[in-house]
Each structure stands twice: as C-alpha cells, then as structure tokens.
Amino acid sequence: MDKLSALLLLSLALFALGLLGVIVRRNLLVMLMCMELMLNGVNLSLVTFAQQTGTAAGAVLVFLIFVVAAAEIAIAIPIVLLLVRQKRTLDAAAFSDLKG
Amino acid sequence: MTSLLTLIVVLPLAGFLVNGTLGNRLGNRFVTVVGCGLPIASFLLAIRCTIDLLAGGSEPLLETAYTWATIGERTFEVAFYFDRLAAVMTLIVTGVGSLIHVYSTGYMKEDKSYARFFAYLNLFLFFMLLLVLGRSLFVLFVGWEGVGLASYLLIGFWFDDPEKARAGKKAFVTNRIGDAGFLLGLFLCYWGLGTLDMDHINAAFASPTPPAVSASLIGILLFIGATGKSAQIPLHVWLPDAMAGPTPVSALIHAATMVTAGVYLVARLSGLYAVAPEASQVIVVIGAATAFFAATIALAQNDIKKVLAYSTVSQLGFMFVALGVGAYGVGIFHVYTHAFFKACLFLGAGSVIHALGGEQDIRKMGGLAKKIPITFVTFLVATAAIAGIPPLAGFWSKDEILWFAFGSSRGGSPLLWAVMAATALMTAFYMFRLLWLTFFGAPRMDKEVEHHVHESPRSMTFVLIALAVFSAIGGYFDVPHFLSALPALPEPRAAAEGLEMPLLWISIAIALAGLGGAALFFGRNAARAIRVAPRLAPLRSLLAGKYFIDELYDRLLARPLFFISDRLFLRFGDRVLLDGTLDGLARLAQRTAGALGRVQTGNVHLYALFVAGGIVVALLWSFGHG
Numbered sequence: 209m210d211k212l213s214a215l216l217l218l219s220l221a222l223f224a225l226g227l228l229g230v231i232v233r234r235n236l237l238v239m240l241m242c243m244e245l246m247l248n249g250v251n252l253s254l255v256t257f258a259q260q261t262g263t264a265a266g267a268v269l270v271f272l273i274f275v276v277a278a279a280e281i282a283i284a285i286p287i288v289l290l291l292v293r294q295k296r297t298l299d300a301a302a303f304s305d306l307k308g
Numbered sequence: 309m310t311s312l313l314t315l316i317v318v319l320p321l322a323g324f325l326v327n328g329t330l331g332n333r334l335g336n337r338f339v340t341v342v343g344c345g346l347p348i349a350s351f352l353l354a355i356r357c358t359i360d361l362l363a364g365g366s367e368p369l370l371e372t373a374y375t376w377a378t379i380g381e382r383t384f385e386v387a388f389y390f391d392r393l394a395a396v397m398t399l400i401v402t403g404v405g406s407l408i409h410v411y412s413t414g415y416m417k418e419d420k421s422y423a424r425f426f427a428y429l430n431l432f433l434f435f436m437l438l439l440v441l442g443r444s445l446f447v448l449f450v451g452w453e454g455v456g457l458a459s460y461l462l463i464g465f466w467f468d469d470p471e472k473a474r475a476g477k478k479a480f481v482t483n484r485i486g487d488a489g490f491l492l493g494l495f496l497c498y499w500g501l502g503t504l505d506m507d508h509i510n511a512a513f514a515s516p517t518p519p520a521v522s523a524s525l526i527g528i529l530l531f532i533g534a535t536g537k538s539a540q541i542p543l544h545v546w547l548p549d550a551m552a553g554p555t556p557v558s559a560l561i562h563a564a565t566m567v568t569a570g571v572y573l574v575a576r577l578s579g580l581y582a583v584a585p586e587a588s589q590v591i592v593v594i595g596a597a598t599a600f601f602a603a604t605i606a607l608a609q610n611d612i613k614k615v616l617a618y619s620t621v622s623q624l625g626f627m628f629v630a631l632g633v634g635a636y637g638v639g640i641f642h643v644y645t646h647a648f649f650k651a652c653l654f655l656g657a658g659s660v661i662h663a664l665g666g667e668q669d670i671r672k673m674g675g676l677a678k679k680i681p682i683t684f685v686t687f688l689v690a691t692a693a694i695a696g697i698p699p700l701a702g703f704w705s706k707d708e709i710l711w712f713a714f715g716s717s718r719g720g721s722p723l724l725w726a727v728m729a730a731t732a733l734m735t736a737f738y739m740f741r742l743l744w745l746t747f748f749g750a751p752r753m754d755k756e757v758e759h760h761v762h763e764s765p766r767s768m769t770f771v772l773i774a775l776a777v778f779s780a781i782g783g784y785f786d787v788p789h790f791l792s793a794l795p796a797l798p799e800p801r802a803a804a805e806g807l808e809m810p811l812l813w814i815s816i817a818i819a820l821a822g823l824g825g826a827a828l829f830f831g832r833n834a835a836r837a838i839r840v841a842p843r844l845a846p847l848r849s850l851l852a853g854k855y856f857i858d859e860l861y862d863r864l865l866a867r868p869l870f871f872i873s874d875r876l877f878l879r880f881g882d883r884v885l886l887d888g889t890l891d892g893l894a895r896l897a898q899r900t901a902g903a904l905g906r907v908q909t910g911n912v913h914l915y916a917l918f919v920a921g922g923i924v925v926a927l928l929w930s931f932g933h934g
C-alpha cells in the first residue's frame with residue numbers, strides 16, 4: 209500500500225469517526241468537535257489529492273476551510289452557550305422542541 | 309324627412325330620466341309638469357303624424373333613428389313604422405296614457421314616492437311606444453321586454469309589502485315563459501325569411517312564392533309570447549295578482565295598453581296569420597276558452613279590482629277570437645273601445661277606493677251613488693259600455709266580434725258564437741252586479757268610513773268624465789274601416805247569409821238580460837242573491853278559488869322545482885358535492901401532514917442518521933450508475 213492510499217484511508221477514517229460521533233454522542237460540545245473531525249478528514253483528502261496532482265488549488269481550499277471553520281465555531285459555541293442557559297444541560301435530546 | 313316619430317318615442321324617456329334622477333329634489337310641482345307634459349306632447353305629435361299620414365294617402369311613414377348593427381349585408385336598424393294600425397295604437401297609448409297621468413297627479417298626491425311613480429309611468433310609455441312603432445320584430449321585442457320591466461316595477465311599486473313585491477315577481481316570471489316562445493318565433497322567422505321587418509314579413513307571406521317556412525309554426529310561437537303578455541290561458545295567472553299595483557297602473561298597463569300588446573302583435577303580423585290557419589285556430593280556441601273561464605271567475609270575486617281584472621282577461625279573449633277568425637280590424641276596434649271603458653272603470657274603481665280610504669271589498673261598499681255622483685255616473689256609462697248596451701262604444705265592437713264569431717268564413721261557427729254570447733251575458737251580469745253592490749243598496753261600511761266618503765279631486769273626475777264620454781261615443785269611429793289596409797274582413801259563410809240583423813238584436817237582448825239578471829239578484833240589497841247563495845256554495849267556492857289554477861301550478865311546477873332546487877342543487881350539489889370536495893381536499897392535506905410530521909422528532913441524532921443514510925444511498929446509487 210503506497211503513501212497516498214494510506215493518507216486517503218486515514219482521511220476516510222477521520223470522517224467516519226466524526227460522523228459516528230455526531231450520530232451517537234449526546235453532548236453538544238462533543239458533537240461540535242466531531243464535526244471538526246469530519247472537516248479535517250475532508251481537508252486531509254484535499255491535501256492528499258493536491259499532492260497527487262501537483263497543483264496548489266487543493267491546498268488553497270484547505271486554508272479557506274480553516275477560516276470558515278474558525279468562523280463557524282465562533283458562532284456555534286455562543287449558540288450552544290445560549291441553549292445551555294435555557295435548559296441547563298448539554299444533552300442534545302433535551303432540545304426537541306421542534307418535534308412534529 | 310322629419311324625426312317626429314323618434315320624438316314621440318323619446319319624449320317619455322326624457323321624462324323618465326329627468327324625474328328619475330332629479331324628481332325628488334325639484335319638488336312635486338316640477339314632477340307633475342314634466343311627468344304629464346311630455347306624454348301630452350307625445351300625444352300631440354302623434355296627432356300631427358296621423359294627419360301627415362292621412363294627407364300622404366296612407367303611405368306609411370318610415371324613419372330610421374339609429375343603425376344598431378351591420379352584419380355582412382344585413383343591417384339591424386331601430387326604425388319606426390307608422391301606418392294606420394300603428395296610428396290607432398299610438399293614439400290610444402299616448403291619449404289614454406296622458407289622461408291616466410293627469411289622474412295620477414290626484415291619486416298619488418299623498419304618496420312619498422311621487423317622483424318615482426311618474427318616472428316609472430314615463431318609462432312604461434317609452435317602451436310601449438317602442439313596441440307599437442318599431443318596424444322590426446327586434447325593436448318590438450325590446451319594447452315588449454321593457455313594458456314587462458315597467459309592469460314589474462309598478463306592480464311592486466309599494467315594495468315594502470312582500471305580497472305586492474311577490475305579485476310583481478309573479479308577473480315577471482310568467483311573462484318570461486311566454487317570451488321564450490316569442491324568441492323562438494323570432495329566430496325561426498329570421499332563419500326562414502332573413503328579415504325581421506314586419507312589413508317585409510307580411511309581404512313575404514302574401515307573395516305568390518311564399519317562403520319555405522311554416523307560417524303556422526312561427527305564428528304559434530309568437531302567440532305563446534302573446535299569451536304571456538295578454539294574459540291568456542294558460543299564462544293568465546299573473547294579471548289578477550298584478551292588481552297589487554296602484555290603481556292608475558292597473559288602468560294604464562293592465563287594462564288599456566300593455567296587455568293589448570299581444571293583440572297588436574297578431575294584428576301587426578296579420579299577413580302571416582292570414583296564411584296560417586292552424587295558428588288562427590289555436591288563437592280562437594285559446595281566446596274563447598280564456599274569455600269564457602275568466603268571465604265565470606269574475607262572477608264570484610269580491611274585490612272590486614279583481615272583478616275588473618278578470619273582465620280584462622275575458623275581454624282580451626274576445627279580441628283574440630276576432631283575430632283568430634280573421635277579423636283583424638275588429639280585434640283592434642275592441643282594443644280601442646276597451647281602452648276607454650276599461651280605463652274608465654279602473655279609474656272609477658280607484659276613485660271609489662280613494663273615497664273609502666283604501667277599501668277594495670265590494671261586500672263593504674254599497675249606497676255610494678249619491679255620495680260620489682260623478683264617479684257613479686261615469687262608472688255607470690263605462691259599465692253599460694262593457695256590457696254591450698247600445699249605443700255605447702262596447703256594443704259596436706263586441707257585436708262585430710260576435711257576428712264574425714258566427715259568420716266568418718275563416719273559422720266562424722254557431723258553437724263559437726254560443727260560447728262568446730254566453731260570455732257576453734256573463735260580462736253584463738257581473739259588471740252590473742259590481743255596479744249594484746258598489747253604488748246601490750244600503751251602505752255596508754263602518755260608520756267612521758261612511759262619514760269620510762268624499763268625491764275625488766277635480767284632476768281625477770275630469771279624467772273620468774273624459775273617458776266616459778269616449779266610452780259613450782267612441783264606437784262611432786269605424787276602426788275596421790279605417791284599418792282597411794289589413795287583410796280584408798272575412799266573407800260571411802253561406803249559411804250565415806242574412807243573419808246579421810237578427811244576431812244584432814240577440815246581442816242587444818243578451819246585454820239587457822245581463823242587466824236584468826243582475827238587477828233581479830242584486831237589487832233590494834242583494835236579497836235574492838243571498839237566498840240563492842247556499843245552494844250554489846260548491847260552484848261559488850270553485851269560482852272564487854279561480855278554478856284553483858294557482859294551486860295546480862304550485863303543485864305541478866313550483867313545488868317540484870323547489871324540491872329539485874333544495875334537494876338536488878342545494879343540499880346535494882352545493883353542500884355535498886362542492887363543499888364536500890373542498891373539505892375532503894383540506895382534510896387529506898391535514899392527514900398527510902400529520903403522518904409526515906411524525907418524522908420530525910426534534911432529535912438531532914436521528915436527523916444526522918437520516919443524513920448519513922441519505923449519503924450512503926446517494927453514493928451507492930452513483931456507483932451503480934458509474
């Protein structure tokens with residue numbers, strides 16, 4: 209198995225781990241962290257493909273994603289804080305007010 | 309060419325517009341001047357036109373007011389046609405109409421809707437003149453519908469009484485049934501002849517190569533329209549109810565002018581009916597039956613206006629019999645005399661009602677002869693005229709009808725004569741009964757009412773006197789001779805040769821017998837009538853109930869219609885079918901939403917699982933279609 213395949217497998221593992229975390233963990237902060245994990249799995253695959261094709265576009269996109277992720281987390285954390293202030297818990301199951 | 313004919317028609321319309329829009333603001337005096345002045349102006353113009361007509365050797369005056377539409381080579385024009393027949397009718401309509409307008413100024417003085425009344429009367433006059441003067445059946449039809457509208461408005465003039473409003477509706481709807489026949493006849497006529505100008509229609513049927521369309525079919529269809537407007541069986545039911553309107557309206561519209569429109573229509577198209585023996589037979593049968601049955605009903609009515617209403621229906625039957633046996637001029641002659649004496653009778657009845665403060669029941673009258681002498685004398689003259697006592701106007705026209713019913717070579721027969729003679733006898737009887745119960749004997753009204761009995765104002769008595777004079781001498785103007793341009797009066801049958809004078813004596817005897825019979829039964833406070841009454845009770849209730857035709861129509865037509873409307877259209881069609889469909893759709897959407905809403909648990913993990921599942925499915929699908 210060459211290095212590229214190993215890296216791609218790693219990125220897949222990271223993404224799958226993140227997705228699994230989002231689905232099974234109940235803690236909101238952990239879910240956010242798992243989402244970051246998924247993002248970084250994708251980033252890793254982007255960098256790997258950029259290496260493979262020898263172009264800079266993939267690497268540039270990764271930086272863009274970093275910036276966006278930073279902004280996103282800057283909004284997501286306050287939202288979580290506000291939610292916690294409402295219900296005094298981090299359990300995602302508590303926030304099911306939109307139940308149909 | 310002058311435009312006098314257009315002016316005759318348009319003047320009353322102007323009266324309607326002025327009085328209808330400004331009348332209430334400008335005061336009653338103004339309304340009176342406009343409302344009476346314009347019809348009188350029309351009357352004077354009609355005289356002027358008649359003089360022109362006679363001076364021009366009876367060449368009809370023609371005038372095109374307006375071109376309505378041009379379709380291909382055919383034009384539809386609002387054109388006026390003034391021959392001798394139209395002249396007679398125009399003079400009756402404007403002359404009697406003007407007199408009744410003048411009478412109304414007294415009769416309606418206290419009414420708060422004075423301006424509206426005159427506006428409607430002028431509107432009626434406008435449409436009636438359109439009907440009489442129109443050259444084309446199309447224009448006639450506009451007038452025909454218009455007078456129906458005016459009649460509706462005036463019957464329901466006191467519309468805050470639901471009974472009166474209902475009478476107006478009944479008149480309108482009944483006429484609509486007749487109009488359906490009229491329209492079909494009109495279409496058939498246009499289809500077959502390509503023209504609606506009545507002089508052309510007459511000429512076409514008189515020509516040696518008649519058009520390839522059945523004259524009888526057109527004739528019968530148009531006659532169906534005439535039965536509606538002229539209150540013949542089976543559409544006669546509206547006219548007696550129309551008496552709910554103010555009395556001048558009954559006199560003008562429902563006695564003297566509008567109801568004779570059907571007679572006028574047949575006479576106008578005499579060229580067509582002359583070659584339509586089947587249609588003529590229908591007219592004779594309907595006319596004779598109507599005359600007879602209406603006269604029997606009139607025997608047992610107790611409302612002064614109802615008696616007169618049924619006598620109108622009966623006299624209209626007489627006119628149609630004359631038309632049916634081919635004596636068109638004689639039919640119009642009776643229209644002409646009838647206009648005078650029936651208007652006089654109605655206005656006299658109005659004067660009586662006025663004197664008694666609104667009482668219409670002849671059982672509560674009596675002994676009025678001395679208290680309101682002018683009304684009495686004029687009413688007496690008109691009663692004698694309608695009963696056919698010589699030498700008053702009604703005698704001449706009715707005797708001619710009886711003669712042609714017997715002797716005409718185009719459908720006259722002894723049987724027809726016998727029916728009409730019996731009707732004439734009843735006419736004389738019920739009219740003198742009315743006279744006796746109203747004016748003679750001991751007063752039967754309350755003391756309070758009796759104390760207030762008074763003669764009507766001069767504007768009313770003047771009109772009564774004028775109409776009574778015409779009822780007396782009107783018969784000396786030989787209308788059938790004047791109308792010689794219509795198809796010639798039919799030749800007498802061979803069997804009737806030489807019987808004219810004996811029949812004339814018989815018809816005088818009939819009129820006097822009616823008078824004598826009424827005097828016998830209703831003289832001395834109706835002593836004999838009261839004695840005979842119990843024995844005739846079943847017959848009386850049948851006649852007083854008008855043969856229960858209203859009830860029959862109610863059972864046969866009105867109730868099934870109501871049932872269908874209610875059950876089929878309202879309860880099933882509207883509520884079940886339409887409302888049900890809409891409600892069902894709404895319920896379906898609601899239920900679907902309810903089912904789909906279950907998916908929205910509010911649980912973020914479940915959503916995430918769905919997303920993941922969706923991704924997997926999408927990936928598998930995309931690999932599969934690689």
